[in-house]
Amino acid sequence: MTLTNILVRAGFAVSLIVSAGSHAYLYIHGYQHIPSIGTSFLIQASASFALALLIALGGPDWLRWAAAAIAGGSLVAFVASRTVGIFGFSETGWQPSPYAALSVGAEMLTVLLWAGLVANARRIKRGPSYETRLQRDRMLLDQEPAQRGQRQGG
Secondary structure, X not given: XXXXXXXXXXXXXXXXXXXXXXXXXXXXXXXXXXXXXXXXXXXXXXXXXXXXXXXXXXXXXXHHHHHHHHHHHHHHHHHHHHOOOEOOEOOOOOOOOOHHHHHHHHHHHHHHHHHHHHHHHHHHHHOOOHHHHHHHHHHHHHHHHHHHHHHHHO
């Protein structure tokens, strides 16, 4: 396991724990009494804590996809709760403070880490970049005349 892999796993774990902690705190301090929302907060906190632990311990890569799905879903629910409402529930701004901002920041970090992993996997799958292939082709063309001269002189 490379240092980069360890740091990415740690980033996922920390961002998930922050989001889970915010949701668990809000659940305990009042949201448990809000129909559907309280249950959603409890499920989000439980799933995020579990994923954080499993990712930190070196679980399979699909757990990162699950983490991104939960974080993305939480972000969508946050926006919905500030605009159209969700299950008849709505809030305004960054209330409850600081938990709303902490949670949104952590969830955005989770999604960004996942997006970076996906982009890196696509880059690796594609192979060398266009510039690298162009450089390689130029080197081969530069070598070709010298090799032709050796063949003609021999």
